[in-house]
Amino acid sequence: MTRDDDPARDPARDPARDPAGDAELEARALDAQRRAYAPYSKFRVGAAVRMAGEVFDGANVENASYGLGICAERTAVFAAVIAGAHRLEAVAVCTDASPPSSPCGACRQVLHEFAADPAAVTVIAINPRGERRSWTLAELLPDGFSGRELP
Ligand SMILES: [Zn+2]
16 A cells, blocks of 8 residues: 555645645636546646746646657646746645645656655645645655756
8 A cells, every 4th residue: 555545644634734725726626627638548737836826837748649748737737937936835736636646756756856845745636626636746746856966
């Protein structure tokens, strides 16, 4: 049993781990999900990131050449970077999954790139039915690789 499978660790059953959430970020992720382009997988994802105090949103964008698709979290982070925001503070991801899906491994690494302190970055997963899970980025990607390890 992994930590995520452990019902005792499910934030929906542990109010101490599931504070009020982040209403603005969650609303933006929910809205972004409606703009997902997912004609192949039908797995629509919206994301919102707070970076340098501003909120940026994104959605997954698929392609007939499947490998060219990109996740919602990364489109949101890249929009922030293009706007000049490099400090990641919080993330919300909206899918139709129950329980709500966490970011994939590739997105965890991209989020880590812009997190000065991954233990201080909250990642919230929601769905339109109002279910919510949350973690810190450090919990989702322990010992993540960073540019500090490059020569
Ligand atoms: Zn991803």
